[in-house]
Amino acid sequence: MESLSxxxxxxxxxxxxxxxxxxxxIATSPVVICGVFVLGVxxxxxxxxxxxxxxQNSKIILPxxxxxVLPWVGLIYTPLPTxxxxxxxxTHYWLYALAITPVLTTQKQPELIIKMFLLGLSxxxxxxxxxxxxxxxxxxxxxxxxxxxxSAHIPYSLLLTTGILIASFYFLKARxxxxxxxxxxxxxxxxxxxxxxGGRSGYVALIVLSPFIVYNILGQRxxxxxxxxxxxxxxxxxxxxxxxxRFLKAKEDVVLxxxxxxxxxxxxxxxxxxxAVSEMKKNPILGIGTAGFKKSWELHKKDPALPFFxxxxxxxxxxxxxxxxxxxxxxxxxxxxxxxxxWKCRDxxxxxxxxxxxxxxxxxxxxxxxxxxxxxAIALPLFTGVSEALHVA
Numbered sequence: 001m002e003s004l005s006x007x008x009x010x011x012x013x014x015x016x017x018x019x020x021x022x023x024x025x026i027a028t029s030p031v032v033i034c035g036v037f038v039l040g041v042x043x044x045x046x047x048x049x050x051x052x053x054x055x056q057n058s059k060i061i062l063p064x065x066x067x068x069v070l071p072w073v074g075l076i077y078t079p080l081p082t083x084x085x086x087x088x089x090x091t092h093y094w095l096y097a098l099a100i101t102p103v104l105t106t107q108k109q110p111e112l113i114i115k116m117f118l119l120g121l122s123x124x125x126x127x128x129x130x131x132x133x134x135x136x137x138x139x140x141x142x143x144x145x146x147x148x149x150x151s152a153h154i155p156y157s158l159l160l161t162t163g164i165l166i167a168s169f170y171f172l173k174a175r176x177x178x179x180x181x182x183x184x185x186x187x188x189x190x191x192x193x194x195x196x197x198g199g200r201s202g203y204v205a206l207i208v209l210s211p212f213i214v215y216n217i218l219g220q221r222x223x224x225x226x227x228x229x230x231x232x233x234x235x236x237x238x239x240x241x242x243x244x245x246r247f248l249k250a251k252e253d254v255v256l257x258x259x260x261x262x263x264x265x266x267x268x269x270x271x272x273x274x275x276a277v278s279e280m281k282k283n284p285i286l287g288i289g290t291a292g293f294k295k296s297w298e299l300h301k302k303d304p305a306l307p308f309f310x311x312x313x314x315x316x317x318x319x320x321x322x323x324x325x326x327x328x329x330x331x332x333x334x335x336x337x338x339x340x341x342x343w344k345c346r347d348x349x350x351x352x353x354x355x356x357x358x359x360x361x362x363x364x365x366x367x368x369x370x371x372x373x374x375x376x377a378i379a380l381p382l383f384t385g386v387s388e389a390l391h392v393a
Contacts (some may be wrong), residue, residue: 009045010048013103020096020122020382021113025159027146028374035096035378042099049104059337060097060388064381068094070323071290078289083310087290087372093381100385104350105392111349113386114166121163122186124156127195132196143196147375150367155375157202158364160194164208168216187213195240200250203243205363207234209356253288263306269313269367275300276312276321287324296321301388311372313363318372331371335362338387344363345390354387 019034042048071088078084120373124145131143144152151281164187171183179216194202206243210230237243253266262271275335279288279296288296294310311318319327335374340360345351361380370376 009041009047010103010106012041012045013047013099014107015042015281015336016380017096017100017103017113020378022116023130024117024375024379024382025145025147025156025163026124028179030060031374031378037098039095042095045077047102048099051098054102054105054392055098055388058388058391060334060391063330063334063337064094064097064384066326067091067334067367070327070330074287074290074292074323077286078292079295080289080291083095083294084290084292087111090377093378094304094384095381096378097381097385100382101388101392104386104389107363110389114349114353117353118163118166118170118186121159122189123162125160125189128193128197129189135323145364149373151373152375153197153199153362154201154368155370155373157194157197157199157369158205158360158376159379160190160197161202161205161209162357163190164194164206165347165360166214166353168213169352169356172219173218173349184217191237195237196242198242198246199362201367203246204367205360206237208363209359210234212356245373260336262302268309269305271301272297272309272312273314273317276314276317279321280317280324281348283321283324285324285326287320287322290322291317311369313368315369315371318369331359334384341387341390348385348390351390354383354390357383358387 006136016038020031020038023030023034042051057076068091071084071091075084075088077079082188104113124147127145128137128143131138131145139148140152142153144156147156167183167186167190171180171187174183176179190241194206210233211226214226214229214233215221218229218317238247248268256264257267257270262268275296278292278300279293291310293312294308297309297312316331319331335358338354339362342351342353342355342358346355361376364370364376371380
């Protein structure tokens with residue numbers, strides 16, 4: 001411990017966080033390794049005690065503490081404590097938010113973590129393109145690069161959309177033709193990759209936030225031009241066969257649902273949301289406990305043959321049904337503060353990155369529980385810490 005104290009702990013932490021942001025869009029294990037390194041340095045160097053003062057007057061600390069405590073409290077009254085425990089353990093992700101803020105405020109180039117995220121995204125995107133071309137084997141049947149998981153295409157599509165937004169910011173701020181070419185190439189690469197990932201959440205986020213991308217590319221607040229180019233960009237997106245098929249499937253699912261068939265991607269979501277709302281009405285204050293939705297789904301789904309789910313595919317409903325109005329308010333308060341701070345500091349790379357990620361995360365959370373998949377679940381506290389650093393700075 002004495003030898004560690006002689007080393008600049010901020011430099012060690014900074015190195016760990018650069019690794020976390022780089023590997024975030026690539027794979028889980030390297031992020032976990034970098035995270036363990038970060039927390040080890042933060043705790044054993046004693047820096048976690050010195051960092052307390054940084055958060056004393058923070059508006060974010062209260063919702064963060066609530067989001068840390070609730071999953072553990074929820075174990076007391078959940079019908080499935082064994083399933084709830086792994087969820088509660090994941091609350092240690094929020095420690096990354098607490099540790100990164102003081103480090104960012106001391107760095108001369110805080111935006112380096114944002115560039116590391118883009119670099120990692122570019123690498124995984126390139127692998128995805130090679131997979132789509134049949135030159136590299138697929139991972140779990142998906143062209144999502146090195147990202148694993150049966151539903152990796154959903155958070156991956158959100159990270160790609162975030163990358164397009166951030167790259168457009170750098171394009172706006174570029175001072176040379178080389179930089180312009182670099183960032184427009186990155187945008188086109190991410191756009192090409194998202195066209196075959198099949199993640200409808202990412203498509204919707206891209207469509208909704210496309211005016212911000214177009215504004216950054218045009219560099220002028222001409223509403224008509226922004227609207228026209230945004231429409232053209234969306235039309236281009238829908239020209240890809242995968243995108244067309246995914247939205248046509250959504251339309252078919254809705255029709256089948258109206259006919260009584262809930263066993264489709266959209267139909268199952270509607271059915272889950274119905275059950276979640278019903279449970280919320282019965283347990284509005286503290287919800288049904290950590291991972292409690294799994295049992296509610298099994299008890300109330302219309303057909304025993306339907307697949308099992310442990311979350312309602314909506315972050316807001318998940319927070320409400322699991323932890324009641326307390327959890328929902330804390331969650332929404334955090335996202336509002338992040339969105340506000342990101343917009344206020346949108347002229348800086350970290351500020352725009354916080355705004356972009358939060359906007360994409362919110363949209364993605366409407367149709368899937370983004371607080372659970374590793375990539376987006378760990379990205380949330382990381383960008384939370386960045387948003388706090390914007391305020392402190």
